[in-house]
Amino acid sequence: MRLLSISAGKVAKLFGSHHPNYAMVASAIGKQSLSNLSQRTPIEITTLGVVGDEQADLSVHGGIEKAIYVYPAEHYPFWNTLLTRETQKLVELTFGAIGENFTIEGLLETQLYIGDRLTIGELEFTVVKLREPCFKFNAKMRYKGAAKAMLQSGFSGWYLRVNRTGLIAAGAAIDIIPGQRITSIADQNKALLNRGNQSDLWE
Template sequence: MRLLSISSGKVMPLFGSHHPNYKSVASAINKESISNLNNPVPVEITRLGVAGDEQADPSVHGGLEKAIYVYPVEHYAFWNELLTRETKKLVNLPLGAFGENFTIEGLLETGVYIGDRIQIGDLEFTVVKLREPCFKFNAKMGYKGAAKAMLQSGFSGWYLRVNQMGTLTVGLDIKVIPGQRVTSIADQNKTLFNRGNQKNLWD
């Protein structure tokens, strides 16, 4: 298990016909990898996440409880295939494409639980909850069924709280310190999907 990429983004207009009331909304989902295995630049991590990263709507992204969004690189193949099929264009998503701050490998939603602590180098984080997709995700992916596909697949990623601030470099190993292990991110996904929570998906 290791950290492959750290990404950051600024708030800017997000365009798309993926909501009945808006042609453009403010979003910072467009993030770029600022440190990766090809360019392993040290990055400062604060209580609010990656230094310089922004969020358009603090009620649903960011803050102390959603400071870092993590996404497994293993899911990229699923999305590249799905989006290539649905958009009829060859898609090869770059790291950071899901708006994640940390792209990781070797740890999936089935293996991480709410309350688990995650150590990367000298820094420590706590797993808080899954990521719930909305219409902005559809706009970012250029596919109106993207949010629904995230719910159905369970490939949501998850949010972290920052316990120990400092500087991170990609390539570091990830260590999971188990908590009570009552509810996994996969369990949360299943509950959300079974509840029929389709609000703001507009599919």
């Protein structure tokens, strides 16, 4: 298990016909890789996440409890295939495209539980919850069914709280310190899917 990329983004205008009430919203979902396997630049991580990263709506992203959004690289082929089919254009997403801060390999939603701790390099994090997609994800992906696809596939990724701050670079190894292991990220996603009140995701 290792960290493949660290990404950050600035708040910018996000346009799309993916919500009945908004033609444009502010979002920092557009992330760019700052450290990756070809350029392993050390990046500072504070209790609020990647230095330089921004969030437009702190009620749903960011803050101490959602400081870092993590996404498995193993899911990228799913999105490339889906978006290529739906948009009729070749899509090859780059790391950070899902809006994540950390792109990782070797660890999936089925293997990680709320309260587990992760050590990445010399830093330590706690797994807090899954990422719940919204209409902004649809706009970012340029596909109205993107949020629904994330929910139905279970390829949500998850948020981390930062326990130990410092510098980190792509290529760092990831280790798990298990918590009580009661509710997995996959379990959270199933519960969200079964609530049946997620129609706003794909209006």
